[in-house]
Amino acid sequence: METRRLWRAGAVAAVLLPLIATAACGGNGAASDDSKEVRVLVNLTDNLTKDFWNDLVKPFEDETGIDVKIEGPTGTNVSETFSSQLAAGTAPDVVQSIFPDDQIAPEVLDLSDESWVEDTPMADTYAIDGKRLVAGVGSQAQSLVYYNKTAFEKAGIKATPQTWDEFNAALGQLADAGYTPLQTAGQWQTGLQLQQMWHPTLNTEQPEWQSAVADEKLTLGDAFEPMFEHYATWLGDGYIKKTDVGLDPTTADANFMEGKVGMYPLGSWLVASLDNAGELPFEVGVFSPPVDEGMAYPGPQGATMASPYMVYAGSEHSDEALQLVEYLVTDQAAIESQLTADGVFRAGAAVEQSPVATEIQAIIDEAPELVAVGEGAGDIRLPVVGLNDKFTEIVQSLYTGTSPEDAAKALDDWAEQNG
Structure with a gap:
């Protein structure tokens, strides 16, 4: 299921922190030197336009020489498009905004051995059979x-x-x-x-x-x-x-x-509406929901991974695709750009925020853990x-x-x- 969110535009970072020059390990078919192209299927919205995505990946392209081709859904949404492309044998190298399930899991690379995945938000929460199949930029707090x-x-x-x-x-x-x-x-x-x-x-x-x-x-x-x-x-x-x-x-x-x-x-998506509303007749605050008497407060924060990325297992450019995903979820400038544009959060992130967003960031930072909501995620799922x-x-x-x-x-x- 694609994540639900309200978007607000943000500045796109122009400075790229040094990238690892060598290809990420774990690929299953590296591209030749004259064919360094990575196709990325992304969610497009009024704010997350192709221009946004192209600007986001340009520093990566300049540093690595890898051409990133941004593609929007040809069907109703990313999930439907990815399924159709899998059936047609035209799947992209990277898919953004959807999560692995039992049907998708065999089609994407296991990222468990990629050390850079370790510190990405909720990587273990979304693991299936203990395998980290998706890496995300941030999280969307739900319990507010x-x-x-x-x-x-x-x-x-x-x-x-x-x-x-x-x-x-x-x-x-x-x-x-x-x-x-x-x-x-x-x-x-x-x-x-x-x-x-x-x-x-x-x-x-x-x-x-x-x-x-x-x-x-x-x-x-x-x-x-x-x-x-x-x-x-x-x-x-x-x-x-x-x-x-x-x-x-x-x-x-x-x-x-x-x-x-x-x-x-x-959930935290309300921040975008609050920030865009201009001056309100009162000051807005936010807190974590209560718990039963005798329980430690705050309790675990219900959350969903935001801006998740997966790499197609059948990609002929998987090494380049892994490099791109590593950049998108670990480079500080890229993270800041995506957090700002998405109105989402990442524990410990130092991003300039509105007062309400700053309070939400504190709630996320202070939560004992971020937990799957609703039907769950990864192996933590309802039957x-x-x-x-x-x-x-x-x-x-x-x-x-x-x-x-x-x-x-x-x-x-x-x-x-x-x-």
């Missing part, structure tokens, strides 16, 4: 709660909540102060928010919980029923407007930015696909009176029927 600092001050909330009891108390204080305590929306956002908020607690209580479900040591219902109970309580107390389940997510974004909302759970759509349907049923217990049972029934 944005908040209105003015609202917190007026409501008398002295510090961001670290436990669920503190969070519930803050919701009540925000309601008393005249704010919408918690903003949500319809479509994919209803279910995603609940998952995002629960990941730190769930992954503290049950590390690699997706694998626990696959091993039948945990059920999906047991994993999420406590969060269904939290959510149903908030609905009953009026802390979430039931009509908000009909909103478009962009309208929910706008509601938060108007200053009438106390807290808004969402069933299609969770997000079903999960949203079940969460939305809480709005019409379904009990948390029945919601958990519905989740288990679905998993049993589709596993």
Whole structure:
């Protein structure tokens, strides 16, 4: 699945740190000296244009003499295009923005022996059968709660909540102060928010919980029923407007930015909208979701790898392709350019950022670990696909009176029927 993100333009670095002149090891068919071309299939957006990509790789081309040919999807998206090209025998040397799965894994190079992969974000999280098949530039934080600092001050909330009891108390204080305590929306956002908020607690209580479900040591219902109970309580107390389940997510974004909302759970992609909105009527803050009493705070941060790259195993230019991927995920100038353009983050990165982005960077740096979300990634996966759509349907049923217990049972029934 291609990663979901909102884009914002950024400056493209013009300085290349010294590259290793020799070809990276692990290739299976080096190109001849007169045929140093690498084809790269990338995701194209309004901001990530061909010009962006060409500017990004130009220092690499100048230093190595390798010609990088940027290609956009010919189908609906990168995933569909790559599948079609594999079938036609025209696959590119490098593919960006999608992740390996059981079907793709045999088609891409194992990067496990490439030492430069070691320090790239979430490389082990996305490993399949212990093999590192993909290297990424950064990560997209999923488990975040944005908040209105003015609202917190007026409501008398002295510090961001670290436990669920503190969070519930803050919701009540925000309601008393005249704010919408918690903003949500319809479509994919209803279910995603609940998952995002629960990941730190769930992954503290049950590390690699997706694998626990696959091993039948945990059920999906047991994993999420406590969060269904939290959510149903908030609905009953009026802390979430039931009509908000009909909103478009962009309208929910706008509601938060108007200053009438106390807290808004969402991923790091919201930063692009906040930065592009200009001056807001309040100062935005962000914190990691709470955890149960007695748990270490902050908990594990739900995250996805951002701007992932894989090398096609059948490439005739795999040595050059490996050199290019190494540059894209380890060169500091290239990393900074991609982080800025993507609105994503990398632990320890020193990139000039907006105040909100700086707070998110601190959350990522302080998180005990970054963990796979939803259906999981690599070997840490559920034994069933299609969770997000079903999960949203079940969460939305809480709005019409379904009990948390029945919601958990519905989740288990679905998993049993589709596993």
